[in-house]
Amino acid sequence: MGQDEPDTRARIQSAATVLFRRNGYSGTGLKRIAAEADAPFGSIYHFFPGGKQQLAEDAIRTAGAAYGHMVLALLDSVPDPVESVAHAFETAAENLAATGYADACPIATVASEVASTNDVLRVATAEVFAEWVDAAGQWFARWVPDPDAARSLAYSLIMNLEGAFILSRAARDPEPLRVAGRSMAELLRAAISRTGK
Numbered sequence: 001m002g003q004d005e006p007d008t009r010a011r012i013q014s015a016a017t018v019l020f021r022r023n024g025y026s027g028t029g030l031k032r033i034a035a036e037a038d039a040p041f042g043s044i045y046h047f048f049p050g051g052k053q054q055l056a057e058d059a060i061r062t063a064g065a066a067y068g069h070m071v072l073a074l075l076d077s078v079p080d081p082v083e084s085v086a087h088a089f090e091t092a093a094e095n096l097a098a099t100g101y102a103d104a105c106p107i108a109t110v111a112s113e114v115a116s117t118n119d120v121l122r123v124a125t126a127e128v129f130a131e132w133v134d135a136a137g138q139w140f141a142r143w144v145p146d147p148d149a150a151r152s153l154a155y156s157l158i159m160n161l162e163g164a165f166i167l168s169r170a171a172r173d174p175e176p177l178r179v180a181g182r183s184m185a186e187l188l189r190a191a192i193s194r195t196g197k
Helices: 005-023 030-037 041-047 051-075 081-098 108-114 119-140 147-171 175-195
Strands: none
Touching: 005 030, 005 041, 005 051, 005 108, 030 041, 030 051, 041 051, 051 081, 051 119, 081 147, 081 175, 108 119, 108 147, 119 147, 147 175
16 A cells, blocks of 8 residues: 555545535535545545445445544533533534534435435435434433433434524524524423433
8 A cells, every 4th residue: 555545545535525514425526526635536446446325435434423423522521411412502503604504414415315315325324323313312311311211312412403404504594503402401401300310
């Protein structure tokens, strides 16, 4: 393997992740990925012999895992869980606005596009979402011991976040994310109060 190969592969992965996130699967061409990565076009097939689909699956799984870890770290950054959830949504609102409403969830654009057309990518996005639900459920279980209630909160967190991203991007307004954060904080507060903690 040449000395520059790991760097070229990383540049291709990074460019693909950004472009799929912003433009979706159909709206992202391999030539554009190569140009954004400053890499020879043929290097995409060198690293990803399955072409665009393999590259998209890699981007979904890699970016999905990284995003999940980032969200959990953000949730852990504030000791009070209710305040933490509100803080996470506020941070998402600020970050989305700072990118000109371009960078929301790293997999949602592709997930909604391929759900009925590409089973390989549908499965990849479904598995990433399932990992997020599991991880968030474990996080909520620290304050809500009922596993079903914790899992329900995890689903609510992801649904609120994804729905708010769509509304905020369409309106070019961070307010839907802030409203979703307040709603999610209230759901968590009510669930904690039911446990007597």
